[in-house]
Structures are given as structure tokens and as C-alpha cells.
Amino acid sequence: MGATTILQNHPMHARHRPNIQTLPLLRMASDLATCLEYGRPSLRIIGDGRCGKSTATRILETTTSWRPFPIGFLRMVVGKPTTPSEGNFFREVILGLGMRATTVATPQDLLLRIIRAIEQESARAAADVVVIAIDTAEQLTLKDYAHLAKLQNHFLGSSVQPFFLFIHQSNSVIGGADDLSQLAPPHLYGRFFVDSHVFTGLLWDIPKEDADIQDACDVALALRQLDQVMKWPDEGGRTYTEAFAPYAYSTGWRLEKETEAIRERVENLANQGSYPAPKDWLMASFNQFVYHLLTKIAAGRNEFEGLSAQNIDEALLRSAYAGFENSRNRAAGK
Amino acid sequence: MIADIQLVGGNFNLAPYQSAFGCVARLARLNQVRRVTEYSQLLGIKPNKNINLFSTLTASQLQQKALSTALGIETPSEWDPAVWYPFRVDDARLPSYFGLRYCLACIRLGYHTMLHQLPWISTCPWHGVRLRMRCPRCSRYPVTAAGAPTKLLACACGLDLMNESASALQRHAHPNAATYLQAYLNWCAEQRRTNQLIVTPGVHVDPVRTLSLVDLPPALALRQAKRVREAKRYRLATRLDQESPPRGIDATRHVSHLDLHDDSNPALNHIDQNAAKDARLGRSGQAFGHQGGRDAGARNRSSADGWSSYAAARPGGRYRVVHPNYLNFVDELVAKWNHSSPQQMSKRCNGGLDPRVRLAVLAQGYAEGIFISEHEVNLSTLPERYRSPSPIALLCTSHPSELRIAFG
Numbered sequence: 001m002g003a004t005t006i007l008q009n010h011p012m013h014a015r016h017r018p019n020i021q022t023l024p025l026l027r028m029a030s031d032l033a034t035c036l037e038y039g040r041p042s043l044r045i046i047g048d049g050r051c052g053k054s055t056a057t058r059i060l061e062t063t064t065s066w067r068p069f070p071i072g073f074l075r076m077v078v079g080k081p082t083t084p085s086e087g088n089f090f091r092e093v094i095l096g097l098g099m100r101a102t103t104v105a106t107p108q109d110l111l112l113r114i115i116r117a118i119e120q121e122s123a124r125a126a127a128d129v130v131v132i133a134i135d136t137a138e139q140l141t142l143k144d145y146a147h148l149a150k151l152q153n154h155f156l157g158s159s160v161q162p163f164f165l166f167i168h169q170s171n172s173v174i175g176g177a178d179d180l181s182q183l184a185p186p187h188l189y190g191r192f193f194v195d196s197h198v199f200t201g202l203l204w205d206i207p208k209e210d211a212d213i214q215d216a217c218d219v220a221l222a223l224r225q226l227d228q229v230m231k232w233p234d235e236g237g238r239t240y241t242e243a244f245a246p247y248a249y250s251t252g253w254r255l256e257k258e259t260e261a262i263r264e265r266v267e268n269l270a271n272q273g274s275y276p277a278p279k280d281w282l283m284a285s286f287n288q289f290v291y292h293l294l295t296k297i298a299a300g301r302n303e304f305e306g307l308s309a310q311n312i313d314e315a316l317l318r319s320a321y322a323g324f325e326n327s328r329n330r331a332a333g334k
Numbered sequence: 335m336i337a338d339i340q341l342v343g344g345n346f347n348l349a350p351y352q353s354a355f356g357c358v359a360r361l362a363r364l365n366q367v368r369r370v371t372e373y374s375q376l377l378g379i380k381p382n383k384n385i386n387l388f389s390t391l392t393a394s395q396l397q398q399k400a401l402s403t404a405l406g407i408e409t410p411s412e413w414d415p416a417v418w419y420p421f422r423v424d425d426a427r428l429p430s431y432f433g434l435r436y437c438l439a440c441i442r443l444g445y446h447t448m449l450h451q452l453p454w455i456s457t458c459p460w461h462g463v464r465l466r467m468r469c470p471r472c473s474r475y476p477v478t479a480a481g482a483p484t485k486l487l488a489c490a491c492g493l494d495l496m497n498e499s500a501s502a503l504q505r506h507a508h509p510n511a512a513t514y515l516q517a518y519l520n521w522c523a524e525q526r527r528t529n530q531l532i533v534t535p536g537v538h539v540d541p542v543r544t545l546s547l548v549d550l551p552p553a554l555a556l557r558q559a560k561r562v563r564e565a566k567r568y569r570l571a572t573r574l575d576q577e578s579p580p581r582g583i584d585a586t587r588h589v590s591h592l593d594l595h596d597d598s599n600p601a602l603n604h605i606d607q608n609a610a611k612d613a614r615l616g617r618s619g620q621a622f623g624h625q626g627g628r629d630a631g632a633r634n635r636s637s638a639d640g641w642s643s644y645a646a647a648r649p650g651g652r653y654r655v656v657h658p659n660y661l662n663f664v665d666e667l668v669a670k671w672n673h674s675s676p677q678q679m680s681k682r683c684n685g686g687l688d689p690r691v692r693l694a695v696l697a698q699g700y701a702e703g704i705f706i707s708e709h710e711v712n713l714s715t716l717p718e719r720y721r722s723p724s725p726i727a728l729l730c731t732s733h734p735s736e737l738r739i740a741f742g
Contacts, residue, residue, distance in 0.1 A: 100340045102367075102375045109366035112498075116342040116364045119502035124345070126505060160503070 007300045010243060011232055012291060020225050020290070022283070023210075023218045024200050025056045029066035031197040032165065036129060037068040041152065042164035042192045044137070047199030048328055049169045052283030056199065057133045057167055071163075072121035072130035080139045089147045090114060096134075115154050122160040129161050137166035142180055145188045152191065164192060171331035201280035204263055219262070219281055223255040226290065245298035248305050255293070258307050265312040269322055275329045282328070288319035341365050341376065344405070348504050349445050350512040351519070354391040354398050354413040355434070355478070356446030357405075359486045363444055363496055370481040378404025383481035388434045392448075412519070418448045420525035420548055421728055428533060430541055434478045435467050436495070440508075441487060444501040449515060453545035456559035459518075460510040464559060469493055518554055528732040532670050534663040537724040546740045547728040663725050667737075671729060 011018050028045060035043045047053045060066065061073045076096030081088035090110035094101045097117060105113075121130050134140070140148075148164060155161055181193040202218035216224065231237040242249040270277045292315040298304045316322070343364035349356065358377060361367070367376055374380050378400045381387050391397055392415055402409040411417055415430055430451040437450055437458035449455055450465050457464055469476055469489035476495055477484045487496040531547070533539045545562050730736040 098339050099342070100376050102372045104369055104371050104375075105366060109368070113342060113364075113366045116366075116498060116502040119499060120342050120345075120364075123503045123505045 007243065007295075010240075010295075012240065012244070012295055017287070017291065018230060019055065019059050020222050020230070020287070022052075022202060022222050022225075023214070024052065024202065024283075025059060026066075028056050028197055028199055029060055031195075032060065032131075033066050033068050035195050036071065036131075036163060040163075040195050041161075042166065042195065044166045044168050044193065044196040045199050046168045046170050046196055048171050048201070048282065049331075050282045050284035050324055050328075051199060051201040051280070053167050053169070053199045054135055055283065057135070057165065061133070069129070070125055070127035072118075072125035072127045073133070074118065074121050074130060075133040075135065077135040078137065078139055078144070084141065084143060086147055089144050111151060111154070114151060118155075118162055119160055128159055129163050131163045131165050133165040133167060135167045136172075137168045138170075138172045140166075140180075142183060142185075142188065145180070145184065145192050149188060149191055166192070171328065201278075201282040202286055203280045204277075205279065216256070217259070219286075220256050220259040222286065223259060223290075226294070227254045227256050240294060241298075244294040244300055245304050246300065247302045248298070251305070253306050255290075258312070261307065261309070262312055265309060265316060266321070269313075269316060270325070273322060273326060275325065278325055278328075282324050285319045285321045285324045289315045289321065292318040341405075342502060343444065346407075348507050350507050351410075351412045351447050351449070351515040353446050353448045353451075354401060355388040356444070357413075358387060358391060358401065359446060359478075359496070360444035360501065362480075362486050363498055364502055368481070368485065373480050376404070377401055381480040384479045386433075386478050387480050387486070388478045389432050392430075392451075412448065415448055415451075417519060418452060418522060419531070420522045421529035421531045422526050423531040424533075428531070428539055428541060428544075431467065432541075433467050433475060435465050436476075437461055437463055437465055438470065438495070439463055441495045442497050442500060443504050444487070444496045444498075447511075447515065449518065453542045454548040454550065454562065455556065456545075456562045457556050459514045459554075459556055460508045462557065469495075514554070521551055521554060528730055530670055530729045530731075532663075532667050532727045532729055534659050534724040534726065535666050536662070537659055539724050539726055543724075543726055543740050547726070547738045659724060663727075667727055667729070671731075 007013070032043055045053050045057070057075065061075060074097055076093060076098075078096050079092045081092055085107075087105075087107040087110060090107055091101050091105075093114055094110060094117075097114075099113075099117065101110075118130050118132070122128065152162055152164075181189060184193050202222050204217055204219060206214045206217050214221070226240045228239060230240045232240065232243060237243075238246075239249075241255050245253065266281070267277045293307065293311070296318070297307070297311045297315065341361050341364075343360045346352065346357070349360060352360070358373075358379065361377060362373065365376060367373055370381060370383050379391070379397050380400070381390060381397075391401070391413075395409075398409050398413050402413075416423065418430070430448065431453065434446070435450050436446055439461040440446065440450070440458060450458065455465065468474060469491060471493045472489060472491040474489055474491060476487055476489045478486065480486070484490055485494065488494040531544065550556065726740050728738040730738075
């Protein structure tokens with residue numbers, strides 16, 4: 001079997017590619033674990049669109065090492081019913097959880113069904129706490145939060161406790177999202193608005209609070225994952241970088257070493273687009289950037305020795321970097 | 335499996351070998367399905383309002399198919415009542431209870447299996463509690479109809495047999511349930527190869543009567559209720575591959591009523607001769623104990639002429655008519671025997687089985703005191719048991735061939 005044939009089966013060529021363990025993900029896991037450990041009822045994850053909040057939530061759902069104790073996990077996407085009512089909200093929750101809904105059920109029946117689903121997940125995971133991740137939470141209204149409070153009240157005194165994880169896109173509305181926390185009455189604020197975590201893309205600079213534990217920025221560390229950690233096959237295989245750039249890898253070249261060169265090209269793009277250099281890199285773009293570098297530019301070629309500025313620009317173009325950033329800046333009014 | 339993610343309670347590993355009704359009841363309760371429309375939208379079935387959902391789902395393959403399609407599964411074989419019988423039977427509905435029969439501990443978690451419907455199982459094998467058909471508080475039947483004001487598995491008195499929360503929080507199936515059920519189903523499959531249930535044609539058969547015919551093997555034996563234990567006494571077990579009856583016996587007459595004019599009938603003489611040797615315990619003794627002698631201790635001993643354990647005493651000339659149901663039953667029995675083992679029939683019995691079987695049945699019926707009656711003219715004035723008797727039999731064609739008959 002030739003090297004090219006082997007690379008054709010590489011996970012990077014699959015429709016669903018392996019997730020890269022990033023520091024924003026670990027920061028979110030850490031905050032979530034702390035909230036769970038201290039018995040908080042909810043956590044709001046706030047971040048820009050396409051920065052990887054939902055993917056991070058999905059990764060947390062499937063991994064267990066970050067958890068302080070066994071937890072159940074339900075994930076849902078809330079919609080905005082045309083007619084806001086308790087029944088329609090709970091019906092949206094049921095649909096969001098991927099369950100079948102009927103057209104004639106009463107709000108009480110729908111609520112009971114959600115309660116049973118939470119209990120069932122608790123039993124499945126052999127856990128007392130069930131995390132209910134609510135994606136697109138920016139669509140929730142104060143009335144919806146009141147319905148969630150009603151749901152939570154049903155578990156008072158029960159061994160099972162729901163924990164709400166709101167995935168909130170901060171730039172869902174151009175000009176800034178409506179901040180409900182200012183309007184929430186105390187019984188809702190205390191439940192759903194106290195704890196929040198700002199989710200970012202891959203930061204270009206090391207945060208001050210992490211300076212003593214971090215030896216490189218988020219982007220460099222993400223690239224380091226490809227250089228050192230991610231292997232195929234998992235046991236005894238070559239790293240992703242080595243697999244796609246065998247010659248360059250053998251001469252000591254690493255993706256991580258290109259971090260500054262990449263940053264330079266990113267800032268160049270920002271200058272061309274007349275927007276400020278971004279402080280972070282959206283995961284939606286970063287994943288495609290890495291995919292293009294490895295599979296299209298390095299591509300297992302022996303003559304590949306390292307990235308040129310042209311290579312980086314091409315990968316940024318293919319990953320729609322500028323498009324994502326323009327959109328983000330437009331939403332922020334920059 | 336679609337149900338696993340789309341419906342609460344869709345993890346069927348927690349309910350091994352559950353019945354179709356058990357599946358619907360559990361899903362309906364955990365998903366708050368009440369109205370007939372909701373059954374259709376969520377579970378795919380279209381039950382009629384206030385119709386017994388249990389009997390509908392047990393009997394209707396169409397409804398079972400609709401349910402399994404809605405759940406995204408193959409129709410489980412355990413939804414077919416026939417796989418729960420250790421015999422073949424023409425009508426799979428016959429040998430089980432038509433109404434819901436449940437174990438209190440199982441139904442609390444919304445679990446029901448067809449095993450609990452079988453007359454020869456009187457206690458839940460893994461909980462050891464008596465199986466019930468009525469509400470433990472008020473003795474009414476729990477709700478098994480869709481669209482009723484009361485929830486499924488609840489009683490009109492307010493007692494809810496199922497605890498939804500406990501069911502949703504269930505983490506494991508009972509550790510012994512799947513093992514027992516698998517062993518039981520394997521045993522049934524083995525038994526069905528040689529055993530066949532034969533019922534009186536055209537007559538309603540109370541499924542309870544089958545309990546006297548089925549003996550669980552030692553590995554599956556349960557602490558059975560007194561009723562089940564005693565039922566075993568009211569049956570005939572005779573080996574069919576023994577010698578033919580004495581010459582001159584004519585028990586093959588096809589008439590609407592078999593007239594027995596006098597005591598010179600060779601069949602009755604033969605019965606008399608064997609009465610003292612192999613009398614059974616139980617009802618025959620109650621019926622004729624004051625008139626005929628019998629030897630209870632000889633029950634399990636082969637008689638001198640090779641016949642075994644069918645005989646009883648004769649009350650002495652008062653009874654003169656054989657009920658047509660018995661004649662029909664004998665015809666059915668002989669036909670099934672001929673059909674199931676024609677080779678054995680010709681090889682071993684050489685045509686002698688027919689009168690043998692007839693005689694055995696007639697003799698046992700005679701012992702029961704119900705098929706030979708002096709009330710020849712007006713049967714309608716008699717109690718149901720005498721007016722329309724419906725014996726059933728379990729024919730085993732393994733070696734040695736055996737026929738168990740329960741009269742009633």
C-alpha cells in the first residue's frame with residue numbers, strides 16, 4: 001500500500017474530522033466543572049458566532065475526564081415558536097431534544113414528559129445531575145426562563161437535579177444581543193444569569209491569568225496538537241503533521257513553528273479589509289485552514305519543506321477566514 | 335432504534351421480552367400519551383376508544399406491525415403469544431388470559447410480559463409475588479383502554495399501579511428476569527416440536543383449564559399457587575404407545591349422543607375392570623366415591639393389561655348418554671394424532687389407536703361424571719359445566735407418546 005493510498009483513508013479526509021483539543025474548550029470545561037462542583041444551577045456560555053461553542057459542548061458531552069462526578073447530558077436547540085406560550089415552549093423543548101411531539105398534548109403533559117426524559121437520562125448515566133445544554137439560548141425570552149424555572153422547581157427535593165448550560169451567541173443581533181440579565185427578576189437572575197463564561201476562538205496572545213501555566217498562545221498550542229498529540233492510528237501511529245509532511249517533519253519542521261508567519265498573514269488580511277487585527281481565530285475557519293494546509297498543500301509530498309506566505313494566504317482564502325471576520329466585525333459595528 | 339431517542343422509555347433493554355401491551359403501556363405513561371390521537375402520532379397504533387388495548391395488541395398482528403414500524407424495530411417475536419406456549423395450538427389466543435394479568439412489582443416499573451398471562455404461571459418468577467388481574471385496593475380491573483379518563487395501568491379508585499418516576503429512573507432490568515425468560519422460551523420452543531394442544535371444536539375454552547396440562551421443568555419450577563397445584567390432579571395422563579384395548583370395544587360410534595343402554599357395553603365393562611386399579615385422586619373420587627370402589631395408591635402403577643391411570647368407578651347404570659362435545663373432541667383428537675404422527679400410527683398402533691384414544695377419553699370423562707348423563711332430553715337445564723363440556727388435551731408425540739386430558 002503506497003503512502004498516498006494510506007493518506008486517502010486518513011481521518012482528515014473524512015466528512016467528520018477529529019476535533020482538536022483547544023484551550024478555549026478546556027477553559028469552558030474548567031468553568032463548567034467548577035459550577036457543577038459548587039452546585040450552581042446553570043452556566044451561560046457566551047461567545048461570537050462560529051467560534052466553536054456548540055462543538056465544544058458536543059465534545060464535553062462525549063468526554064468524561066473533565067467531570068467532577070458522573071453527570072447526564074441532554075442537548076437541545078431551542079426555536080422560537082410563532083405563538084409564545086407555555087405549551088409551545090415545552091413543545092419546542094421536546095422537539096429540541098430530538099423527541100417526538102404531538103399536536104394535542106397539554107402543557108402539563110409536555111412538562112411531565114420533559115421531567116421523565118431528564119430522569120431517564122439520570123438513570124442512564126447513573127448520575128444525580130443532568131446537564132441540559134440549550135443551544136441558541138439567545139432566542140429565549142424572560143417568559144421562557146420562567147418556564148424553565150417551573151421545570152426546575154419540579155425537581156426540588158428530588159435526587160435528580162437539572163443543570164442548565166445556555167449556549168448564547170453574543171453577536172446574534174447586529175448591534176449587540178439584547179441582554180436579558182438586566183431585566184430578569186431576582187428568582188430568574190439567581191437561577192440563570194449569575195454564572196457565565198466567555199467563550200473565545202483561539203487567542204493570539206496568552207491571557208494574563210494563564211501566563212504562568214501557558215507556554216504558547218492558543219493557536220500555537222492547537223497546532224502543537226497536530227504536531228505531537230493527534231495520531232493515526234491512535235495507537236503507535238504517526239502524528240497528523242508527520243503523516244502529511246513526512247520529509248519536512250523529519251527535518252524538524254513543525255506546524256507550530258509557523259504560528260508567527262500565519263499571524264503575520266492574518267494581520268495583513270485585516271489591514272487589507274480595514275478592520276482591527278482580531279484577538280482570536282474562529283474555530284469554524286481554523287479547522288478548514290488546517291485541513292487545507294495538511295491535505296492540499298503538504299498532502300504527503302516529499303518535496304514539501306515548509307509553508308510559504310503564498311501557501312498561508314491560499315489556506316486562509318479556502319477557509320473563508322476573511323468572510324467570517326468581516327461578518328463578525330459587521331455585527332460588532334466595527 | 336428510533337424509540338430510544340425519540341420517546342422516553344424507548345430503551346427496551348430495561349424491559350426484556352416485554353409484551354406489545356407492556357411496550358405501549360410503558361411508552362404511553364412515560365410520554366404522557368392519553369388521547370387516541372396521541373397513540374396514533376407517537377406510537378403508530380390506532381386503538382378504538384375504550385377498547386381493551388391489551389387484547390387488541392396481543393391478537394392483532396396489524397397493530398403490532400404498526401407499533402414496531404413507529405418504533406423503528408423489527409416486530410419482536412415475543413409479541414406473538416404462540417412463542418410463550420410449550421405446545422402448538424390452532425388459535426394462539428386460547429391458552430392465555432384475555433385480561434391483563436400482572437406482577438405488582440413489575441407493573442410498578444411499567445413492565446409486563448406475556449409470561450404473566452400464562453395460566454400455568456401463578457407467581458412472578460423473579461419477584462415471587464402472586465400475579466393479579468384486579469386492583470389490590472378495590473378489586474376492579476385496572477385501565478387497559480386508550481382514551482379513557484383514567485391513565486393506563488391505573489384504577490378508577492385512584493390507585494396507580496405504575497410509578498412513572500421510578501420507571502424513568504430505572505437503571506437496570508431485574509437481574510433474573512432475562513435469564514428466566516430466555517430459559518423459558520427455549521424450553522417452549524423445544525416442547526412445541528412435539529406437543530400440541532387440542533381443544534373441543536366450536537366450544538369456548540377457559541384458558542385457566544390449560545394450567546393442569548403444563549408441567550414446568552425443574553429448572554423453571556416456581557412456587558405455584560394452590561390453585562395451580564390442585565389443578566394437576568384433574569387430568570388424565572395416558573401412554574398412547576402401549577397395547578390396544580381388549581377386543582370387542584366399540585368406542586368409535588359417530589352419533590349425536592352416544593347411547594349406553596346397558597352394562598353390557600364392552601367399553602364400560604373395561605372401565606369397571608380398571609376402576610379399582612388406577613383410580614385418580616380428586617374430582618372423580620368426589621363424584622363417585624360413594625358408589626364405586628377405587629384404589630388411590632395404585633395411581634402411578636401400570637395396570638395388568640397395559641392401561642394406565644384413566645379409570646374410575648362407575649355409578650351403576652344411571653348414566654346413559656354421551657355429550658356430543660365429547661364425541662367431537664375425540665374426533666378432533668384422533669385427527670390431530672393421525673396428522674402429527676402418521677408413521678407412528680401405522681407402525682405402532684396398527685389402527686388400534688383410534689378406539690384406544692376414544693376409550694381413554696370416554697373413560698376419563700366417565701370418571702368425571704359429566705359426559706355420561708341421564709339428562710338426555712333437556713341439556714339446557716343443566717349447569718354450564720354439564721351443558722357444554724369442553725375437554726382439552728395436550729398431545730405429546732415424543733417417546734413415549736403421551737396424552738394429557740383436562741375435563742370440564
